[in-house]
Amino acid sequence: MLSLNSKKQLSQFLSEDIGKGDITSALLPKKKITVTIISREHAIVAGVNHAKEIFKIKGCIVKILKKDGSKIKPNQKIMSITGDARKILMCERTALNLLTRMSGIATQTNQLVKKIPNKTKLYATRKTAPGLRYFDKEAVEIGGGKKHRLRLDEMVMIKDNHIAVSDSLETLIKKAKRKYKKFEVEVENISDLMLAAKNGASIIMLDNFKPIQIKKAITILKNQKLRNKVLLEASGGINSKNISAYGKTGVDIISVGSITNSVKGIDMSLEI
DSSP states (O other): OOOHHHHHHHHHHHHHHHTTOOTTGGGSOOOEEEEEEEESSOEEOOOHHHHHHHHHHTTOEEEESSOTTOEEOTTOEEEEEEEEHHHHHHHHHHHHHHHHHHHHHHHHHHHHHTTSOTTSEEEOOSOOOTTOHHHHHHHHHHTTOBOOOSSTTSOEEEOHHHHHHSSOHHHHHHHHHHHOSOEEEEESSHHHHHHHHHTTOSEEEEETOOHHHHHHHHHHHHHTTOGGGSEEEEESSOOTTTHHHHHTTTOSEEEOTHHHHSOOOOOEEEEO
């Protein structure tokens, strides 16, 4: 079931595209038609419920043929829509834009998830298009990944710029620990890693660590009997070519910004 907030956003997306009215479709006669949305390539489907809602806003009847998470082949039908031709064409681009983007994110996420061990989780980041974060993160989950933080108010994450403004990393960690049970710290070297681990960080992000450096970090934590007290996240420069190597290091989390900020939409079309 869609939330009231997501329904509101979908209505805004549609209004943005329509403006004062679809003056081209207005030239058409009032005619009831049935159309289908099909895929032109292999993909993981994501966003069908949101696409359905967009058409429903204009009174169309939608039948979902492939649910979110389904694997599809070229020329497979994803959904059928019945309604006034003018209304369907009015909704076409908005629905396809969201459906193709979300399916692209889910597909790319799924491809990466398959390259890492089951115990290692793939997380999205906040590198999303403004206004689309809810949908981008949902697509990541459909593809087998995890959302991580949706907003800044969900968890403390101390990063390099926070440290640059503050007195020190240790000062920030102590402040965070006094107010929150769970917080994350980004580190760029072994010294800061140990500082964060010894001071109770819940998650430590190893920023731009190479796989060999991560293995070394894990060995040091184990020797200090700190490995089981913290989750380790690998981040920075991770892609389809090297993600397997990162997965084999033993980290708990791998975060990849490209699955949402550099997504390639799946080729789909609406056929009358």
